[in-house]
Amino acid sequence: MVEIEDILNKLREVVDPELGYDIVSLGEIEDIREENGIYVIKFLPTSPLCPFISAILEQIDEKLKELNIYENSKIEIDFENRWSLDRVSPEVRKELGL
Numbered sequence: 001m002v003e004i005e006d007i008l009n010k011l012r013e014v015v016d017p018e019l020g021y022d023i024v025s026l027g028e029i030e031d032i033r034e035e036n037g038i039y040v041i042k043f044l045p046t047s048p049l050c051p052f053i054s055a056i057l058e059q060i061d062e063k064l065k066e067l068n069i070y071e072n073s074k075i076e077i078d079f080e081n082r083w084s085l086d087r088v089s090p091e092v093r094k095e096l097g098l
Contacts, residue, residue, distance in 0.1 A: 002069050004032050007039065010067055014059040017052045027087025028056075030078055039064075039073040046083045053077070 011029055012022045023029055023043075031042040041060065045053050057075060064070040085098060 002067055007032050010063045021092050025089040025092045037072055039069055042076045042078055044078045044081055044083050048079050
């Protein structure tokens, strides 16, 4: 069994091509939970019309494969909530001058 923190650390390697920062620091990962042996990853794109959603999802899939949990994982894309700069980590906010 893989720890949630291990998944988060691996997803820090996924860079949003538009913003140039990892999706965890940008707050694009809303939740990771384990349900009956399945890892559910809730992804919040920066925009519902983001042209890079499929590229980011491909990168997430690759990281899940590296952790050997791809077959036991599910990605949920959240189009109901809105991403905002408030979700960005303090470190990235500082780099961006926010």
